[in-house]
């Protein structure tokens with residue numbers, strides 16, 4: 470399976486590294502063009518391309534860019550693609566987005582609306598980039614960390630679940646995309662290392678209007 474990655478920052482690079490180690494073919498991209506990624510791609514052992522090339526390359530496409538920039542993506546490129554939405558909403562970076570502040574939509578809902586012909590699955594947003602690199606374990610390992618996913622397309626969720634498992638993590642299905650707020654920023658399941666049972670409890674505990682204190686999820690001990 471081939472993975473195209475839009476966004477080659479902390480999370481895009483971590484994911485590319487991990488996927489290459491699991492023998493996936495990977496193409497990374499950013500906003501400035503593949504010539505700015507030559508060295509990084511060489512180090513990782515993947516290809517680099519334009520955003521259009523990376524999207525076209527991927528059987529699965531990961532969008533890992535600042536949330537405010539998702540509206541810069543050209544929707545037609547994503548027709549029929551399985552898209553992993555790894556993005557989070559940080560108002561100090563993204564500006565205030567009223568429909569998120571008022572809990573009328575989710576971050577994935579915004580992406581799915583912008584890319585109506587894509588099959589969007591929320592995944593890989595609720596883990597720090599460094600943990601993605603360090604916390605993966607083979608299937609069946611004791612206390613294996615679990616990651617949440619959400620989406621509306623059953624087949625797309627199966628593909629993404631298999632990928633997440635191959636990357637070293639158990640998967641907990643949090644339901645349709647409309648439930649993906651349960652593992653957005655500042656919810657109990659956000660970026661806290663949990664096994665499957667702990668993650669199911671954390672998802673159930675989430676309250677739509679309640680946020681954990683800013684930054685409380687940044688350390689493993691929190």
Ligand SMILES: NC(=O)c1ccc[n+]([C@@H]2O[C@H](COP(=O)([O-])OP(=O)(O)OC[C@H]3O[C@@H](n4cnc5c(N)ncnc54)[C@H](OP(=O)(O)O)[C@@H]3O)[C@@H](O)[C@H]2O)c1
Nearest residue numbers: 476477478479480499500501533534538541556557597598
């Ligand atoms: N960092 C983490 O631990 C982490 C964990 C989970 C989820 N996330 C989420 O993942 C997203 C990316 O985070 P990050 O920390 O990786 O950010 P980052 O290090 O700032 O990297 C952002 C990347 O996105 C690219 N980009 C920006 N706008 C683009 C566009 N319109 N088209 C193509 N590429 C574009 C940038 O390319 P240029 O440099 O060329 O502009 C850069 O490669 C955010 O939504 C973040 O909340 C982050």
